[in-house]
Amino acid sequence: MxxxxxxxxxxxxxxxxxxxxxxxxxxxxxxxxxxxxxxxxxxxxxxxxxxxxxxxxxxxxxxxxxxxxxxxxxxxxxxxxxxxxxxxxxxxxxxxxxxxxxxxxxxxxxxxxxxxxxxxxxxxxxGYALGYDPETLIDQTLTVIQAWLAQDAGGSAPSRAELEPLVRFNITLMPFTxxxxxxxxxxxxxxxxxxxxxxxxxxxxxWAPVWTVVLPPVAAGALGAALVASFVLPGGIGHSAAAIAGAIGFGFALTGFGCLHALLIGRPLRSAILFVAYALSFVFVLPIALMAALGVADTFFHFRARRFAGRAGMP
CATH class of the missing domain: 1.10.1760 (Arp2/3 complex 21 kDa subunit ARPC3)
Incomplete structure (x- = not known):
């Protein structure tokens, strides 16, 4: 001990x-x-x-x-x-x-x-400990970005109104991300x-390959409920639901990547396809959302199980 x-x-x-x-x-x-x-x-x-x-x-x-x-x-x-x-x-x-x-x-x-x-x-x-308030955070972020861009770009810096949609989008998504x-x-x-x-x-x-992990159907139900609540419910409750949706959704994205790994075993260009999928996921949100959708679909339709049906065991 x-x-x-x-x-x-x-x-x-x-x-x-x-x-x-x-x-x-x-x-x-x-x-x-x-x-x-x-x-x-x-x-x-x-x-x-x-x-x-x-x-x-x-x-x-x-x-x-x-x-x-x-x-x-x-x-x-x-x-x-x-x-x-x-x-x-x-x-x-x-x-x-x-x-x-x-x-x-x-x-x-x-x-x-x-x-x-x-x-x-x-x-x-x-979020509660730090006092997460989207509107206050948006205002503070815009002030900082404007001051920073004004130093580098001078009079050609974008206005506050031009910056606000992008800043608002990212801060609204903060509980998810x-x-x-x-x-x-x-x-x-x-x-x-x-x-x-x-x-x-x-x-x-x-040792078991990580790509064999599949989340249960109850997780998909929790994800759906959290997503709906995050858009419908106001204030802290909605933000809390967004955090739940972000965590479970990314869990499904991981199982979606696992499903992609399994489906591409033995296929030509497997390494190249996986590299592109991971690279795009580091830059854009859409590939992660697509992988989450694949993970949810695999939970119900068992794509990887069907892929290896009839074999003595999965590789």
């Missing part, structure tokens, strides 16, 4: 240092910030839940002491606690009676759904942590 606690302390220190890169302003600041949950994931997956929890607690405490209590609390809610919980779920198993006894692992499908819901709750908490980005960071770190622990020979769980 002492070793696992020490591992967790080291992971927490590493996570806090990676997060601190965000305030450096260098080109590597954001990539290093995105990888800040990775040490916690490695500790939790390789050395157990206690290591992950200790790492999450120490990282949040160090960030709170160095930057401020709000920053530490938000890191705990948004990244540290969810990644430690995800590592716990990935390593969770039970032994079923039989000859010989069978070890059953907690499903990755259920892990992704729970992580999506945890992210939605975290974004709602963060913040939830999507947060879930993406957590899933990336959980996957990378599992790969690293597997390479070290310490991953007890049998």
């Amino acid at each position: 002492a070793r696992n606690i020490l591992i967790g302390l080291g992971a927490g220190l590493a996570a806090a240092l990676l997060f601190a890169a965000l305030i450096s302003g260098t080109a590597l600041a954001f990539p290093l910030f995105m990888l800040s949950p990775l040490p916690i994931a490695i500790a939790g997956l390789g050395f157990g839940t206690l290591s992950g929890v200790v790492g999450a607690a120490l990282a949040s405490a160090l960030i709170g002491a160095a930057i401020g209590p709000i920053a530490g609390g938000l890191y705990l809610v948004l990244f540290a606690a969810p990644i430690a919980w995800a590592a716990h779920l990935i390593g969770l198993s039970r032994t079923l009676d039989g000859e010989p006894p069978v070890r059953e692992w907690f499903p990755l499908d259920a892990t992704l759904l729970r992580l999506s819901l945890a992210v939605a709750v975290a974004i709602v908490i963060a 913040a939830a999507s980005l947060t879930l993406g960071i957590l899933v990336l770190n959980a996957w990378a942590g599992a790969r690293i622990v597997k390479m070290s020979g310490m991953l007890q769980r049998v």
Whole structure:
């Protein structure tokens, strides 16, 4: 136990240092910030839940002491606690009676759904903690952008009225995009942590390709309800619904990419098609929405299961 606690302390220190890169302003600041949950994931997956929890607690405490209590609390809610919980779920198993006894692992499908819901709750908490107010934020953003463009472009800078539609669009979408980005960071770190622990020979769980994960129909129902509520309900309730829709929707986008991976196995130009799909998703929202739609459709029509029907097993 002492070793696992020490591992967790080291992971927490590493996570806090990676997060601190965000305030450096260098080109590597954001990539290093995105990888800040990775040490916690490695500790939790390789050395157990206690290591992950200790790492999450120490990282949040160090960030709170160095930057401020709000920053530490938000890191705990948004990244540290969810990644430690995800590592716990990935390593969770039970032994079923039989000859010989069978070890059953907690499903990755259920892990992704729970992580999506945890992210939605975290974004709602963060929004209330920071006092998210779209109109105020739009006004402040327009003021900053106008001042910045006026320095560079002088009299040819676009007017406030010309800038407002784009700024309003992006800030209105912020609950969706913040939830999507947060879930993406957590899933990336959980996957990378599992790969690293597997390479070290310490991953007890049998490896399963990530593209085999399929969200259940109930998640599609929750996504539909959250989307409707986000457009219909006003104020904080609508923003909360948007965060739920963003998290679950991005979860479906991930399963949509998984479905695309599966459907293209053995096909010509598979690598090129996947590269273009991922590249476009980093720039535009539409490809992510299309992948989410594919993920929802696959939940009901089982495209990848049909693709491998009749085979002895999926590759």
